Amino acid sequence: MHRSVIALLLALLHTTSSPKDARAGTTESISPEAREHFKAGVNYLQDPEGQRFEEAYAEFKAAYSLSQSPKILGNVGLCAMKLERDGEAIDAYTKYLNDVVAIDPEERSQIVRDLETLKASAARVALAVEGSTAMLQDTRIPVRGQNVNNVYSTSKGSIDLILRPGHHQIRATVDGQDRGVWEFNVGAGGALSHDFGASAAPLPPERQSSRSLTAPWVVTASGAGVMVAGGVMGILAMNKVHSIEQKCPNNTCPPGSGFQSDVSNARTFVGLTDGLLIGGAAITAAGITWILVASSKPRETAAKAPARLSGLCNRNGCTATLGGSFD
Numbered sequence: 001m002h003r004s005v006i007a008l009l010l011a012l013l014h015t016t017s018s019p020k021d022a023r024a025g026t027t028e029s030i031s032p033e034a035r036e037h038f039k040a041g042v043n044y045l046q047d048p049e050g051q052r053f054e055e056a057y058a059e060f061k062a063a064y065s066l067s068q069s070p071k072i073l074g075n076v077g078l079c080a081m082k083l084e085r086d087g088e089a090i091d092a093y094t095k096y097l098n099d100v101v102a103i104d105p106e107e108r109s110q111i112v113r114d115l116e117t118l119k120a121s122a123a124r125v126a127l128a129v130e131g132s133t134a135m136l137q138d139t140r141i142p143v144r145g146q147n148v149n150n151v152y153s154t155s156k157g158s159i160d161l162i163l164r165p166g167h168h169q170i171r172a173t174v175d176g177q178d179r180g181v182w183e184f185n186v187g188a189g190g191a192l193s194h195d196f197g198a199s200a201a202p203l204p205p206e207r208q209s210s211r212s213l214t215a216p217w218v219v220t221a222s223g224a225g226v227m228v229a230g231g232v233m234g235i236l237a238m239n240k241v242h243s244i245e246q247k248c249p250n251n252t253c254p255p256g257s258g259f260q261s262d263v264s265n266a267r268t269f270v271g272l273t274d275g276l277l278i279g280g281a282a283i284t285a286a287g288i289t290w291i292l293v294a295s296s297k298p299r300e301t302a303a304k305a306p307a308r309l310s311g312l313c314n315r316n317g318c319t320a321t322l323g324g325s326f327d
Contacts, residue, residue, distance in 0.1 A: 034066035041075060053082040070099035077111070084140065084148050086118050087162030093118075123186040125161045128195040129154065131174035136161075139169045165190065172196040216294055220287025223280050230276030237269035 041059030044052040057079035064072040077092035093115050097108065127136065133155050140148040140163070152159060165188045172179035179196040186192050244262050 216290035223283030226280030
């Protein structure tokens, strides 16, 4: 951990007068509220149970938003790097090194090394997300260890992210509607682009109802078909019985009439008739029950993400991938 960063900013916390920026020659105005946020961030980093970078990052960002003091950017950069928000870490560290003169030489050297590593491994991903408000949840799935999750937002219709190399899944939610998940691999120094596109227009209520009841109606029709087949089989069975009665009037069969074979065939047809009628009735009842249940529930339609062509270019050349979802 960059101990010198915390040491420097702890001094800022306990300074009674406003600190001077040696480069600009101006006096920074640090409000009590900004100091409280900064102090909370330091406490999170010094938590006895382990450094809590996510909470500390939020506090340092709040402190910087209130004060605009570049001295806080050292800690913002540290937390962003630990959380794999590499684009923000690069921006914060770069401004910190440029705008703050009084940085411990050891700390400056460490940050320079971190910056070099971040920039060398940076994978750039350009996303188009048409809509007024877009939320993008990025999940990096490492070979070992737990998944790393970050959420980004934009209202500009597009966003450029700098991500850690590896296997990623990005889910887009635009104006409260799910635009699907884009899954991809990106290498160090790679560049990718993806368009989440506009969400599909909702189906009108009558089409939603028709679409949601299609399956139960198919089941019901299938059951009715089985019952019809049972009825046909029953007619054939009755014909078999009638034929036996003609061959053997008064239950007396002449020699060589094939009585036993005819009886066996008749029993087979009767058994099939019973099976088809009972099975068809059960299937039909299940279908009707499904229709009744489905009719009593509200319908929801999910927008499907269309297939999208994405490109990947890195030092080894360029490739293209096709992604999307299918019904």
